[in-house]
Amino acid sequence: MAGEAVRLPGTLDLRRWSLILTTGIAVAVVLSGLEPAMHWRTVGDDAYYYYGVARGLVEHGRPTFDGLTLASGYHPLFLAICTMLYALLGAALPAAVVVLAALALAVHGAVCLKLAEQLALGPISSLLFGLMLVANPALLQSVWMIGLESLLAVPLLAGFLLVCLRAVDAPEEAPGRLPSAAALMILLIVARLDLAIVAAPVFAFAFRRRPLGVVLGGGALAVVLGAYMLVHLSVFGSPLPASADAMRLLSRPLVERHLHAVLHTGYYIDFLEHPLRFVMNALRSLRFAVGVPSGVGEVSAGRLLAGALLLAVAVAVAAVLRPVGWTKLRRDPRAALAAVVVLFVLLLVYAGTVRIYYLRPWYHGLNAVALALAGWILVARHLRPLGHAWLLPAAYGAVLLGFGVAAFTESPPAFPLRRAEVARAAVAILPADARIGAFNAGIYGWAAPERIVNLDGLVNEAAFAAIRDGRLARYIWDEAGLRYLLDVDPADSLVAMIDGNERSPLRLNLEPMETWSDGRDTHTLWRIVCTVGCGAH
Incomplete structure (x- = not known):
């Protein structure tokens, strides 16, 4: 009609x-x-956590070469699929995930x-x-x-x-x-x-x-x-694999721009999609509210x-x-x-x-x-x-x-590639046996799995106590055995990429993040800062 x-x-x-x-x-x-x-x-690097764990399972029989906290327990089916795809396709795993x-x-x-x-x-x-x-x-x-x-x-x-x-x-x-x-x-x-x-x-x-x-x-x-x-509390030291977002909220004074307070970056928006993680982190954040920096509630x-x-x-x-x-x-x-x-x-x-x-x-x-x-x-x-x-x-x-x-015929995304370059450049300027800690280390760990350690799993009672007392650097030194921390602000990297600086050469510098004495020796936790090619610092 x-x-x-x-x-x-x-x-x-x-x-x-x-x-x-x-x-x-x-x-x-x-x-x-x-x-x-x-x-x-400018895709995020969450999937690279799973890619890295899958590669570790296939090549080394354990989640990653460095014993990364199992940050993939949140999506076990995806991890299983990634592991099978990596065993079949190797480095083509990201392209297969696209399809x-x-x-x-x-x-x-x-x-x-x-x-x-x-x-x-x-x-x-x-x-x-x-x-x-x-x-x-x-x-x-x-x-x-x-x-x-x-x-x-x-x-x-x-x-x-x-x-x-x-x-x-x-x-x-x-x-x-x-x-x-x-x-x-x-x-x-x-x-x-x-x-x-x-x-x-x-x-x-x-x-x-x-x-x-x-x-x-x-x-x-x-x-x-x-x-x-x-299981995660007893084996991996964290009740939820991605609960490091709460640590980001508490540790802003120590790692500066890289760990933005969740209320200012939108990390808490993820919690709306993950109700259980939201509740757990909210309780933990309240419990250790003493360490919350000023200005978070503005x-x-x-x-x-x-x-x-x-x-x-x-x-x-x-x-x-x-x-x-x-x-x-x-x-x-x-x-x-x-x-x-x-x-x-x-x-x-x-x-x-x-x-x-x-x-x-x-x-x-x-x-x-x-x-x-x-x-x-x-x-x-x-x-x-x-x-x-x-x-x-x-x-x-x-x-x-x-x-x-x-997507198989498209050029790879520039942002992940740039972060991979940062990881390889950071490894090149350090001694051959040095390992580097990084937060949000998905792409970094995929690019340099034997040298980059993911610190997002560093969430337990002792870590929160260290955060609260201002001893996070020493905790990373003692518990994780790390002497270097990769501090590249993703937001700065993003601005640099949009400005066309992704083709500029990288320049990484070592800066002391924190120095302390244990009574016998003086220790320094160094941070690797990207001064050219990753945005202004």
Whole structure:
């Protein structure tokens, strides 16, 4: 009929998708303008932790050559995949991760369409699902270099929610769906441990739908995560592998610019994606609050932005729940599960939007997905009947996979390459047996695995006591056996790269970081400072 909007499966008509598309493009444009110095090539180095551990497992039979604290316990499935890929492909591992990340995004898009169809979402919640695809960098993470450690969990989460929702909609079929839901939940938790906080209660609710089931699910979750933390406390000295962010907050006076206070760099935005880590680090930070430097609590533009977005999320939550009503949520399992999904999406949108402002503006990835959605709309106008709508996620997957394959022919990102050059240059100016400590040492450790020691795992009671008492340098000297610390500010490196200085020669200097006497000898912990080619210091 003329003038009638073509409808996708469920209630996702083209007008709504047009709104989603417009919103996504607007978000991409605005965010890219907020921080023009950022560039898609400035990927972070989190994935290099896993690459380094995988190489150590393959080549030396242990996580790394220097016995690096296992910083990869947070995404065991990703570590297992990286280890297998390194055994097969060697140094081509990062390129293979690019293609796998694109595949994960493609599967995620297809499953989310099915999930939205199953929920038969209304205008607000379907818009939120569209935003999850279009305007959320926490899910899109970059199809270029980094992100599979999180992206691997994204399609698993969507598939898990879809199976649980179908079990709620058709209780008579729930027993048959139980094995697939359990398998997906296990894979999901192994892919990303903190998602057990979402998976266990939803699983118990979907297949028992009794208060006792939720309690049992929560109890099982507590046992699993409790055992995991005990292992890290007893074996690795840290309850959570990435909990060094709390140390960054406390150690700013000692390592200066390299360890920014979390409230001023956006590290705390990561905590919004990792609720368990956030709680643990918050408790530890409070416990050792004596060592917090002055000025950390001051109001900044970033904190104001975070507060404003948090308020916006609260308003959106109220808008979603008000039409449903609490009575319906209590009586209708499907409405309650839909509310859980929508709230989770809201959290991801919030965390991802704030994070993109601070750290990694993957707005080119956003534009790519926006173009894919535009292609969906054009194709949908010619699909009658819409029984052929499977072509839409297939086209979406082809676009994303194309980005991954194209990455094999792209020049490697300049920022990681520059940091690798810094690592090799630092090794060259020191004695052959000298080992260097570094925070955020993913790329550094990948470039010089036998010489660079990752200090992000240096988080335990003794380390926090040393931080509190101003003895971190001595602690690094005594406990880690290190005499040198690589102090290259990533922000300065970024500015230098954008200014075109990535081609300038490196110049590294040794400067005393701290000198002290133990009564018999005088000791100095040296820091390696990049004065040319890494930004101004």
